[in-house]
Amino acid sequence: MRVELKKIYKYPFLEETKDYIRDSDISLEDITEIGFSEILERGKRRILDALDGKEHVYDKPEREIFSYSTANIMLSCIKDDYLIKRYALFESKRVYKSMVKEDDKFIERVDQSLGVRSERDNKEYKIHFTDYLRYGTGMRDPRWKLINKRVCKGYVYLSKENFLRILQEAYRRKINDDLPLNVPDEICKRMRGNINEIKKKLNEKKASFMRYEFSEINKDHFPPCMKFLVSEIKRGSNISHSGRFALTSFLSSVGMSRDEIIKIYRSSPDFDEEKTRYQVEHITGSSGTVYRCPSCATMKTYGNCIGEDEDCRWVSNPMGRYYKGLKKQLSTNLHQGAGYPR
């Protein structure tokens, strides 16, 4: 069992891992007792690591195996959407890195536990296209588009690396879907010290990306679609590739600098400074082409036209909707003897 434990402790969703916890006879109440403070500490550390984006290797199987459930309980007591999303992404990336080192036989156990139906076909994995649509279409890179994959008789063929990314995504969604759990107040109270520490860090994090508030640009006149995209980022949601493209080109067109645009993306749970800078610079002209904000028709096609209102009538591009708002404001100001809107 010891050798097996060394293997399974990194994968909290495996049936064997759950069985191990069940068979241990350690209850939720027990974990909050003094004797288990190391497990509480480790559970908290996992969440703080996700907030800091720092990865530590924890390799004490007996302790780690309980620290996942402890982290889930703490997240459930805090009930913060952004924190759960951030943790889910960080934790799923950790599992991906572990899976890369596993053999195919073990990967089979992983995919069954995550409910992804797959089969090996020589060096590739094939998964049913419904599973692919479920987990692969959220990936931003165009290489994940179904049209760029080999599809045969309802199955999508993937390299091992791509298949593990699908499992990563399935695990990320599972955490997002499962949390928050229904945890009794009494248990949350017993973990108060650790929970307060996490909340403090979370508030610092949120304050750092809320500091930037469009001081120079008149965001009141942003079209509803752009307001929606910004609010999604601030809520900690990942927005689609087409949404990022539209928002970046729009913000650049209304006069925001590259650094200012990058700051907005900072609150995304998967923020990666280097990648974001590359994308923002590319869209705003580093390649020699400055991309214009997509038209309303394109926004509709990609599902990014959200909140269309009365002022969207007769405009064909979100920029037109922005200028329309500015013009309206200008005429009101002139009427009232005030100055130009910014």
Ligand code: SF4
């Ligand atoms: S109609 Fe155009 S400007 Fe208005 S919400 Fe849709 S995409 Fe945005």
